[in-house]
Amino acid sequence: MIVVDRSQANTETATELDTLPKILRAQFRKYGDKKVAMRKKQYGIWNEQSWADIYERVRNVALGLVSLGWQRGDHVAIVGDNDPEWYCAEYATHAIGGAVTGLFVDAHFSEVEYLIGHSEARYVFAKDQEQVDKVLEVRAQLPRMERIIYWDDRGLWTYDDPLLMSYGDLEERGRKLADERPMLFEQQVDLGKASELAALCYTSGTTGSRPKGVMLSHKFLIGNAEDWFKIDPWPDTDDYLAYTPPAWGMEQVQGVAGALIAGVTLNFPEKPETLQNDIREIEPQYLFFSARVWDTYASTVQSKITESTALKRWLYNLFLPVGNRMAGARFCGKSPGLLWQALWTLGNMLVFRPLRDKHGFIRVRTAYQAGASMSSDCFRFFHIMGINVKQMYGLTESGIVTIHRNCDIDPESVGRPLEEGSIRISERGEIMVRDERLCDGYFRNEEATRELFDADGWMHTGDGGYITEHGHLIYLDRVKDLVPLPGGGWFAPQFIESKLGFSPYIRYAMAIGGENKPFVSAVICIDFQNVGNWAQARRVNYTTYVDLSQKSEVYALIEKDIQRVNKYLPEGARIRRFVNFHKEFDADEAELTRTRKLRRKVAEEHYKGLIDAIYAGKEQYIVQADVKYRDGRSGVISTGIRIRPVCE
Template identity: 50%
Template sequence: MGVICYTSGTTGAKPKGAMGSQKYLVVAGEIWCAVDNWSPEDDYLSYLSPAWATEWVLGLSSGLRSGTTLCFPEKPETVQSDIREIGPKVVFYSARMWESLNSTIHAKIADTLAPFRLMFNSSLKIGYRVIDARFQKKPVPLSWRALYKLADRLVFRYVRDRIGLSNIKWAYTAGASISPDILRFFHAIGVNLKQIYGLTEALMNAVHRDGDIKPESCGVALPGNEFRISENGELLVKPPACFSGYYKDPEATKKQFDKDGWIKTGDAAHITPDNHLVVLGRMKELIDLGDGNKFSPEFIETRLRFSPYIKDVMTFGEAVRPFVCAIVVIDYENVGKWAEDNRLNYTTFADLSQKPEVSKLILKEVERINSVLPDWSKIRRYVLMHKEFDPDEAELTRTRKLRRAFMVKKYKDLIDGIYSDAGEVMVEAAVTYRDGRKGVFKTAIKIRDVGGA
């Protein structure tokens, strides 16, 4: 026995302990170092809990295999200053952490003087132009390469330094889908962010290669891994080494494999002609709208979270309900800053979330996403939540994945109200005032329609 790593419990089931052998860990380091050539000169920031299998594979197994220096923040309160002090060359953050960092950057830029905002926005356009050409494997004209170097020297280098990534060579994300917009943004500012696909039971299975990055994919298979798509569209994997079984749960272990010994991932996916893995979402979470069309909640949610004004979102629909709706959680810090800049007074999170001006702000983000969605999956109605989703209330996992089945049950009355003819739904809300006082009060959550959807 090498390690026991627990699954996240995203589906609402009790997390299971996946047993990994010493071979499970050693092979993980071998195949990883065969792709990205980490060296003893590199520093890896070990930030996430080792209870997550990914941290064992990257931080411990691959780090030991390559001789890379593992660095640890001193404590949660000093993480950002520690990262700047370390200046790591390799980092691994969850998708939600990259989304949060994206929001922070945009909020900080919005708070700078107008000349720097102009420089940043102009530089970002140059960055997107260059990065998009590289993603498409097209040549970048000399003039644009020169402009990009200038933008990097004047703007992007400063931004990377402020977030502790001034020396970055490789940055990774996994655990949930990341918006292609997020990945594209970080590449534009000079962060080599790559998507990993893997699961606790089967190690790492795919990753973007340097020079072969498609923002909508998870890259191509790691050495020794095989992929197969089942008849119902589920991704099956066969890694060079896999888990030994679930701790004290042989029945669940047996169910994790198909009759040919392939591991069932539970993800809907397809393989592109150039062997990139594109994950569409969890099989159990693809929702049938009853008219022959299905939509992926995760696809919509990851793209909405690109907005600096949206922290969390849950979309839903079902066969007996005629359209897609959403529960949106505002980013309190960024929306609060926007409200102050626009001289909009508010007292609490709940008060700010129900302001008509804030609703119009979020409506623009919803309409942006609707513009790229097929008609049947466009968001027709939404509400702005009176509070944040909370892992301590079992609404999210510790990696901030939605526990969707639990949420649908918990917010059944709110969801029923959205699909009714009502203009608002009454809920009870716990509130903490700015002076520290706490209380409970009833508040009305407005139901908003999306015109043209």
């Protein structure tokens, strides 16, 4: 047990707190065992660890690595769910001068091999048997890897491999070294510099090329978090939901750096599947989800309302305009008037507060979204419910660039710049960023690093957008994905897809068009659960995903959503034909990134035959489909998927 020296608490200056381990030490001296740092649910029970507990674990993991032969400048890879062990391993790596590469849990073998190999990781932290097996499968291609350290030993008891070591054994080695050399850890922390590499966050590879390792320093992570806290300060009495994987650069800023700097409590769900129940118990003040997760929440709420009693539906529809009026007033910081405030109080009590409570949002001060644009419909929906969702725009290479401010929100935008003058729009419509806290380039890729910045220090984002007269940034799509229309002008596929994604019945959508295509079309992946519930309520019988997607009633249902979106589009960008796809797009087939963004070129190449059929005027396209029946049986069938026009 580490004894807290209170005499040193809060004595560090701002210049001394220039690395994450130094900030961790300052928080340990400030809070000790008097405040919870991390909370993890295991087997239905919440286990709490104080700042003293976490500091001791970080010390033991760090010195455990030193006992294995660690040298400053070495690299570590981590693959697993959001757990305290991930964060402690990362802080420990930073404390002894190393950098961390995070992998998503659904990374397949080739990704595991490439990311661990390219990042030059000597040590790999892998949560459980599934992740350990992936690493062992590609060990022959990873000559630099010296040890695999796991923290969930279920299924690994019979493994006998010198590469493997348990997290507990590593901590025990560190504990013994700390007893022998009690000042070693502190000395290592003191050696840290702001300019040192803290993390390698790999791009999603949406361009079809190999992911690039973005080099993020301590200066980058701390500077991003501090600039963001100038807009949204977090009291240290609050809770943060640690759900988004730290393999994502934005969670490095928010969860790994931001939560540490603010001194809030990190809360880890038991597993991703229990999030809905766990978040109700946590009731966090702050959380961060991708646009896809927010879309799923919106779809779930709307679907549940559709299936609720007539009285509940009536109350919801009655107070929906009230919530909309209040949301509009909050966007611009104006008072809606006493009558609307009174109606909101009533509607909040009867409808919106119970909805927030059911989903664990009852204490949310601010919820964040980034990674892909959220449709203005979805964004407004959460504000109608009384949830203060804010969109942010940024890249792994830039960190947070823009964010919504309280009382200054444009639902169509991704907010205003954190620093005035830090963004501009190039002649070809590309968003350019210049700031002191940008990344240090790409690891082992000098050519790509040179291409990232222009001669004046402006960073190419590759994203298209424009700035409104009120200073808000409107994000459209990747510049390369802005598609010219045959009659002139452009259309933004991602904008259309996000609008379609607001529907509770649409899981994924791909908008298709171009100069060589006479109109815009769409490939729709239905939301199997929500559409299935809708079908059962209307006694529409079906057996499989394929069967359900091709029902005439379901085509009519999806067509209504497409017609809704078409109202917001210029004539040339409206969807004219569509198909309900026979399956969902699949990350394992490289059609989606690990953050569930569409890899458009890959998907268009995979389904070229279908796209050709759409533009050839055909009414049906034959596919081979893997099916899983509701009784658990599976098989392969040849089926025709229908191609339908969209009525005006």
